[in-house]
Amino acid sequence: MQQVQSGDTVKVHYHGRLTDGTTFDSSEGREPLEFQVGSGMVIAGFDNGVVGMIVGDKKTVHIAVEDAYGPKNPEMVIEFPRDQVPADMPLEKGMRLNLNNSQGQVVPVVITEILEAAIMLDANHPLAGEDLVFDIELVDIVGEPSRIIMP
Template sequence: MQQVQSGDTVKVHYHGRLTDGTTFDSSEGRDPLEFQVGSQMVIAGFDNGVMGMVVGDKKTVHIPVDDAYGPKNPDMIIEFPKEQVPADMPLEVGMRLNLNNSQGQVVPVVITEIQETAILLDANHPLAGEDLVFDIELVEIVGAPSRIIMP
């Protein structure tokens, strides 16, 4: 049976959770996730986790912070002046907002603290600083680069 190698395009079903068991994402009820292994389309730990699997294999992969979304970066905490927030906009800790950076790109943020004159916004990925656990099932190896196998 063909094992997954770097460069293969694969389809997987997955269930992602934090180490406390909280689910953060799952492909249940959706089409399998399709990606090219080794192309940095998914986090490194997930990429490495499918290597060597064969169609039908199921496994649980524990991914440390550094192979997931990395540690929380304190430089990604933004102090935003309250005076720049529309007066009729209710603010709550945990609320998700989108800001535009200087290049016009949308940056998702979460309100972490509301102060008298400012709000603190966290622009880190929501899973930054977390070890992750994925249950992975390899559904299909869609395509693989041509390989010459020598006897």
């Protein structure tokens, strides 16, 4: 049986949730997620979680904040002047917006607070600061010649 190693391209089905059980993503009803193990295409904890699996294996992986999206960075919470927001734009706490940084890149943010002269925007990844749990099923190891692991 071929075991997943770093450098392999794999296909997995997954169900991601927070430690309180809230689902934040799932491949259910979609094609499996395909990625190269060890390439940085997915978070480190997910990457490490598939190593050693064989096709058909299912497992649950608990990923600490440090191996997921990292801790929340307080410097990513910014105060944005209210007078730079279109007057007719309705604002609500929790609303998602896109800003452009000085290089013209789009930065997704969430409104965390609405003040009289400003709005507070959080540019942290929505899952920053969270421990994550993934149920993973290895569907395929793509394009790899048979590699037999001897006991």
